[in-house]
Amino acid sequence: MAIIPITDPTDARLADYVNIRERDLVGRQGKFVAEGRVVLNVLFSSSRFEAYSLLVLDRKLPGIADIIQKLDDDFPVYVVPQSVLDAVAGFNVHRGLLAIGGRRTAEDxxxxxxxxxxxxxxxxxxxxxxxxxxxxxxxxxxxxxxxxxxxxxxxxxxxxxxxxxxxxxxxxxxxxxxxxxxxxxxxxxxxxxxxxxxxxxxxxxxxxxxxxxxxxxxxxxxxxxxxxxxxxxxxxxxxxxxxxxxxxxxxxxxxxxxxxxxxx
Amino acid sequence: MAIIPITDPTDARLADYVNIRERDLVGRQGKFVAEGRVVLNVLFSSSRFEAYSLLVLDRKLPGIADIIQKLDDDFPVYVVPQSVLDAVAGFNVHRGLLAIGGRRTAEDxxxxxxxxxxxxxxxxxxxxxxxxxxxxxxxxxxxxxxxxxxxxxxxxxxxxxxxxxxxxxxxxxxxxxxxxxxxxxxxxxxxxxxxxxxxxxxxxxxxxxxxxxxxxxxxxxxxxxxxxxxxxxxxxxxxxxxxxxxxxxxxxxxxxxxxxxxxx
CATH class of the missing domain: 3.40.1280.10 (SPOUT methyltransferase, trefoil knot domain)
Incomplete structure (x- = not known):
């Protein structure tokens, strides 16, 4: 994985995470937001869905070493302080662990x-x-x-x-x-x-x-x-x-x- | 019942209804907040609980005629416009119908x-x-x-x-x-x-x-x-x-x- 520290909440790489409490990403870009360790483990083991990036609170990074060590070398893991996470997400994200995912396959x-x-x-x-x-x-x-x-x-x-x-x-x-x-x-x-x-x-x-x-x-x-x-x-x-x-x-x-x- | 129009959100008679989203009345004064027609009907038919007052949005008053006509002559029904209701309750109360209740009997x-x-x-x-x-x-x-x-x-x-x-x-x-x-x-x-x-x-x-x-x-x-x-x-x-x-x-x-x- 690629660990990418970000300190500017307006950084374009965080666009998918902006104001996620109010926005429903699905239907606009075919993407969704996954929160927390349990859901992320499901996402990473899914054959029907894939993860595009991870957004993690700086102090939570050590606790997810087991998850991120399995990721591809170029998979982006954005690491931010609490103030940036809250400013981007639009609310206080307690768990400090978010991912953007999408479908691999069409439904029929x-x-x-x-x-x-x-x-x-x-x-x-x-x-x-x-x-x-x-x-x-x-x-x-x-x-x-x-x-x-x-x-x-x-x-x-x-x-x-x-x-x-x-x-x-x-x-x-x-x-x-x-x-x-x-x-x-x-x-x-x-x-x-x-x-x-x-x-x-x-x-x-x-x-x-x-x-x-x-x-x-x-x-x-x-x-x-x-x-x-x-x-x-x-x-x-x-x-x-x-x-x-x-x-x-x-x-x-x-x-x-x-x-x-x-x-x- | 006594229909009492109120236009001042700081009116002391509305004190029990102030900021109900954040406050848990129970444990502080032995009172609770009931919302909506279904819950109010349960409250009014209860032998273990009683209602102390009703707070209703002005435009909702005609719709609860069947409920309030059964109340005692001196039971207070506070009638307020939406702006006062929202200011008192601390959020947008869609249903426009609240009551304060309490226990009739001790629990054992x-x-x-x-x-x-x-x-x-x-x-x-x-x-x-x-x-x-x-x-x-x-x-x-x-x-x-x-x-x-x-x-x-x-x-x-x-x-x-x-x-x-x-x-x-x-x-x-x-x-x-x-x-x-x-x-x-x-x-x-x-x-x-x-x-x-x-x-x-x-x-x-x-x-x-x-x-x-x-x-x-x-x-x-x-x-x-x-x-x-x-x-x-x-x-x-x-x-x-x-x-x-x-x-x-x-x-x-x-x-x-x-x-x-x-x-x-």
């Missing part, structure tokens, strides 16, 4: 689905716009071995900084593909022989009664609005039993309960 | 536990310091009918503003009691005939193998440190099976999976 739903095993489990997300929920769903998907995640266009990007952080790196682990809408998801999954299920508080079948067989896809919608009726009419709807006087679970929490049931 | 672990039914389910929280996790655990506890929650002294207060909000009011629904430490919890629960279980990634028993019988208490510790070994040695430890290569679940997510299994 059919290619992703055709590569999955016979007992594959896929999550289908419709209108999940909250970054915390998105990150938590990926974390749960990784914990319970979901093979891929499909997202409709109204979902937020899992590569948004906060979603990656909440996912503890799982947004870089579990393969995901953006699809036009839930009807296109349904057609693609049908082509590849998936049993499709919709999770809904009004589901016909209790999750406890559900037995997973073969390739399975589980749709999750947003709290409140839920999944479109037209979509639910096409498949078995599944509910999580809970107290009648309670409104509903958080969608990421619901994903964890369903994934745990379907796991193993 | 033995009194709470002795009142529980024969098949009661109690959560025991050890060192849960994050307000989001605390709120989410209460939401899950309400969804799956936990009868009470015990908290050790290192837990944050469930009546902190953000915890109440994340709980969607469940922090005002599920009875909870602060206890000195987990060893005192264990002694109290033993006196009242509870089977005590510790949730841990290294648990001896898979959650799937667990059958709930009689009064049950489930201990949850913080991610990372987990529950104290001395405590776990006293009871059956239970694990949530997941992929070996994955670190761990969020503690609130783990609570949901365990509560769903123990429910019904």
């Amino acid at each position: 739903a059919d290619a992703a689905l055709s590569a999955l095993p016979e007992n594959a489990l896929v999550l289908c997300l419709v209108n999940i716009a909250n970054h915390d929920n998105m990150g938590a769903i990926f974390r749960n998907a990784a914990a319970f071995g979901a093979d891929a995640i499909l997202l409709d266009k109204t979902c937020c990007d899992p590569l948004y900084r906060k979603a990656i952080r909440v996912s503890v790196g799982a947004a870089l682990k579990v393969p995901f593909v953006h699809v036009e809408d839930e009807l296109e998801m349904h057609m693609s999954l049908s082509r590849f022989g998936f049993t499709q299920l919709a999770l809904s508080p009004s589901g016909a079948l209790s999750l406890r009664q559900l037995n997973r067989t073969g390739r399975t896809a589980l749709y999750l919608g947003t709290e409140g609005a839920g999944l479109p009726g037209e979509l639910m009419a096409k498949m078995t709807t599944v509910r999580i039993d809970m107290r009648q006087d309670f409104d509903s679970l958080n969608v990421a929490t619901a994903s964890a309960i369903a994934l745990h049931h379907l796991y193993g | 672990a033995d009194a709470a536990l002795s009142a529980l039914p024969e098949n009661a389910l109690v959560l025991c929280l050890v060192n849960i310091a994050n307000h989001d996790n605390m709120g989410a655990i209460f939401r899950n506890a309400a969804a799956f009918g936990a009868d009470a929650i015990l908290l050790d002294k290192t837990c944050c207060d469930p009546l902190y503003r953000k915890a109440i909000r994340v709980s969607v009011g469940a922090a005002l629904k599920v009875p909870f009691v602060h206890v000195e430490d987990e060893l005192e919890m264990h002694m109290s629960l033993s006196r009242f005939g509870f089977t005590q279980l510790a949730l841990s990634p290294s648990g001896a028993l898979s959650l799937r193998q667990l059958n709930r019988t009689g009064r049950t208490a489930l201990y949850l510790g913080t991610e990372g440190a987990g529950l104290p070994g001395e405590l776990m040695a006293k009871m059956t430890t239970v694990r949530i099976d997941m992929r070996q290569d994955f670190d761990s679940l969020n503690v609130a997510t783990a609570s949901a999976i365990a509560l769903h299994h123990l429910y019904g």
